Each structure stands twice: as C-alpha cells, then as structure tokens.
Amino acid sequence: MLQGARRRIDLLLGRKTEFAPPTHPEAAGAQALRDELTRWHAGSVDRYARVFLAGKPLLVTRQERALFARLAAHGLVERLGPSIYQPCVRLFPLYGRFIATDLLSHSTPDQVFSLMFEQLYLVRNMGVHEGDRVLELCLGSGVNSLFAADAARAVTGIDINDRALAFARFNEALNPAAVPVERLEGSLYEPLAVGRVFDLIVVNPPFEFVPQGEEWFLHSDGGEDGLDVVRTLLADTPARLAPGGRFEIITWSPGTKLGPLLVDLMREALPGMRLLVHVLDVAPMDNHIQAFKRSPHYDAFRARLAKRGLDEVYFLFVHAAPGAPGVEVVTPEQEVETCRGLAAAWL
Ligand SMILES: C[S@@+](CC[C@H](N)C(=O)[O-])C[C@H]1O[C@@H](n2cnc3c(N)ncnc32)[C@H](O)[C@@H]1O
Numbered sequence: 191m192l193q194g195a196r197r198r199i200d201l202l203l204g205r206k207t208e209f210a211p212p213t214h215p216e217a218a219g220a221q222a223l224r225d226e227l228t229r230w231h232a233g234s235v236d237r238y239a240r241v242f243l244a245g246k247p248l249l250v251t252r253q254e255r256a257l258f259a260r261l262a263a264h265g266l267v268e269r270l271g272p273s274i275y276q277p278c279v280r281l282f283p284l285y286g287r288f289i290a291t292d293l294l295s296h297s298t299p300d301q302v303f304s305l306m307f308e309q310l311y312l313v314r315n316m317g318v319h320e321g322d323r324v325l326e327l328c329l330g331s332g333v334n335s336l337f338a339a340d341a342a343r344a345v346t347g348i349d350i351n352d353r354a355l356a357f358a359r360f361n362e363a364l365n366p367a368a369v370p371v372e373r374l375e376g377s378l379y380e381p382l383a384v385g386r387v388f389d390l391i392v393v394n395p396p397f398e399f400v401p402q403g404e405e406w407f408l409h410s411d412g413g414e415d416g417l418d419v420v421r422t423l424l425a426d427t428p429a430r431l432a433p434g435g436r437f438e439i440i441t442w443s444p445g446t447k448l449g450p451l452l453v454d455l456m457r458e459a460l461p462g463m464r465l466l467v468h469v470l471d472v473a474p475m476d477n478h479i480q481a482f483k484r485s486p487h488y489d490a491f492r493a494r495l496a497k498r499g500l501d502e503v504y505f506l507f508v509h510a511a512p513g514a515p516g517v518e519v520v521t522p523e524q525e526v527e528t529c530r531g532l533a534a535a536w537l
Pocket of ligand 1: 303304309327328329330331332333334348349350351354376377378394395396397408409410419
C-alpha cells in the first residue's frame with residue numbers, strides 16, 4: 191500500500207516517521223507564527239508544499255532559518271542537519287488558517303486524519319446558522335469545528351483519539367476561533383451530560399470498508415460496510431437535537447443500483463426530518479475496496495458484501511432538517527469540481 195511504501199522508504203533513509211503532537215503557541219506567538227507562515231507560503235508555494243504537504247525534508251535558506259527555528263520549537267519540523275529540516279506534521283493552508291495533521295508515514299492506528307475533499311466540502315457547505323450550538327462528532331484535527339465557530343454561539347467537538355484532540359488543541363491555538371471549541375474525549379455522544387442538545391450536529395465519521403481481521407486507522411475504520419460508526423451514532427442522534435435541530439453527515443455508503451444504504455438508515459433513524467442528499471461521487475464497489483486486495487481476508491469480505499447485493503458505493507453529504515419526511519437528491523457538480531481542484535493541491 192502507498193503509505194506502507196512511503197514508510198519503508200523513510201525507514202531505509204533513516205528518517206523518523208512518528209512524532210509527538212505539536213506544542214501550542216501562546217496567543218501573541220500564534221499570531222506572529224501565522225503571519226510568518228502566511229508570508230512564507232505566499233512567497234514560496236513550492237517549497238512550502240514540499241515540506242508541509244509532500245512531507246519531504248528541506249534544505250532551508252539563510253532567510254528561512256529563523257522561521258524554521260520557530261517551527262522546530264513548536265514541534266512542526268525537526269532539524270536533521272545544519273540547514274536541513276524534516277516535517278513532523280502536514281500543515282494545510284486553508285482560507286487564512288493553517289491546520290496541522292499527522293504525516294502519512296505515521297503508521298499507528300491513532301494517526302490524525304489529513305485534510306481531504308470531505309473536510310473542504312464541509313467547511314464550504316456546513317449549514318451553521320448564526321447563534322447555533324454546534325456539535326462535531328469525530329472531531330479529528332478540528333478543522334470543521336474551527337470554521338463552524340465563525341458563526342456559532344458554542345461549538346463542542348468529540349473524538350475517541352486523544353492524539354486527535356491534541357492536534358485539535360494545537361490547531362485552535364494557532365488559529366484562534368471566534369468562540370472557543372469545547373473538546374471532549376470519548377466515543378460519539380458518550381461524554382455528554384444527559385439531556386444536552388444541539389442546534390446542529392455535524393459528522394465526518396470513519397468510513398472505509400475494512401475487512402474483519404484487518405487492523406486499520408481509527409480515523410477510517412468503518413467496519414465491513416463502512417457504516418458501523420454511523421449506525422451507532424444515528425441511534426442516539428434524535429435525543430441530541432434541540433427542537434428545530436439539524437444533522438449533517440459526509441461519508442461513503444455502500445448501496446445497490448437503487449440507491450445508498452445510508453439514506454435508508456437515516457430515514458429510519460430520523461423520522462419527521464427531510465433529507466437533502468448531495469451525491470458527490472458514485473463508484474463500483476470493487477474499485478472502492480481495492481486497497482485491501484492483498485489482505486488474506488479480502489475474498490471472504492468481498493463475498494459478504496456481494497451476498498448483501500452491495501455492489502455500488504456512494505459518496506454523500508446529507509443534510510437532515512425538520513420538515514415533511516422525504517428525500518431530495520442533488521448533484522452539485524460545480525461545487526464538487528471546485529473542491530476537487532482545491533484538494534488536489536494537497537496531494
Ligand atoms: C474521518 S476522521 C476525522 C474527521 C474530521 N472531520 C477531521 O477533519 O479531521 C474520523 C475521526 O473519528 C474519530 N473516531 C473514530 N471512532 C470514533 C468514535 N467512536 N467516537 C468519536 N470519534 C471517533 C477518529 O479518531 C477520527 O479523528
């Protein structure tokens with residue numbers, strides 16, 4: 191697998207692949223660091239991309255030395271030689287913010303998820319209303335919560351992975367939000383007090399289809415049909431929505447030619463809500479599960495999905511709001527194109 195190959199190259203070259211989460215700057219330092227990063231990114235797009243998106247070491251120039259010393263002090267880079275630094279994180283520039291995640295070479299299950307199409311799509315399409323109390327389940331790097339906080343009255347983020355929470359804390363320190371994000375550790379709604387409700391609940395859950403018996407990243411392990419986490423969270427969602435509350439999810443769902451399983455699950459779990467479904471992509475199941483082709487569990491896994499008639503996968507953003515029960519489907523081609531283009535710069 192690509193990540194495995196990349197890690198083997200790193201190890202062969204004697205490069206470290208695992209680092210502690212970055213340490214957060216104080217308020218005044220954060221502004222200065224962000225300003226310096228902004229200037230460097232604007233003036234050295236390719237050098238920035240080499241180190242913070244491609245994850246490669248950089249021979250820094252005399253002019254860059256002070257910035258790199260500062261980045262090293264926060265654990266964002268590590269010095270390899272007199273003027274050579276390697277990145278300890280990926281650092282995604284996004285609408286004036288810089289969001290840190292793990293390197294792709296971080297190979298343990300607690301890897302903090304990189305920014306991808308789906309984070310961008312949420313940032314651009316979340317339906318946060320002025321004054322909302324927002325809950326983000328599966329917080330990860332915290333990128334979506336930071337953007338939600340621009341309009342919300344309060345934002346809470348929950349993640350089961352303490353490494354993700356450490357990154358989310360760093361990202362908020364580097365990019366202070368309009369309201370502070372409350373971060374809670376635990377599984378889905380579990381850390382919340384009984385009866386606590388929200389105006390908007392947003393989630394980008396782990397959604398890869400992972401064969402039984404494979405150990406996989408916490409950020410992506412959605413069980414064999416990618417919907418394990420979704421089923422659990424949907425069961426408790428109605429009790430966590432305030433009157434008039436909305437729910438939004440972006441995820442891959444298995445399905446048949448007739449449609450995605452996710453929509454059936456949501457109709458069942460959220461009676462009394464109207465679903466607006468954005469279809470972002472559709473692909474044959476076989477293409478989607480290729481990553482596990484070499485797994486000894488692959489054939490049995492594929493057969494189990496086929497037995498259920500699941501031969502298609504759908505990439506969906508679903509917005510659920512109170513209203514006459516029903517489903518409206520849209521294909522936002524222009525928006526998908528825009529997000530694909532922006533996310534391509536991060537690959
Ligand atoms: C797709 S990733 C992250 C998405 C996040 N929006 C981001 O931009 O980083 C999913 C996240 O769900 C977390 N997660 C997995 N199972 C969870 C659970 N049962 N409860 C809470 N978080 C969970 C993972 O640790 C991971 O951070």
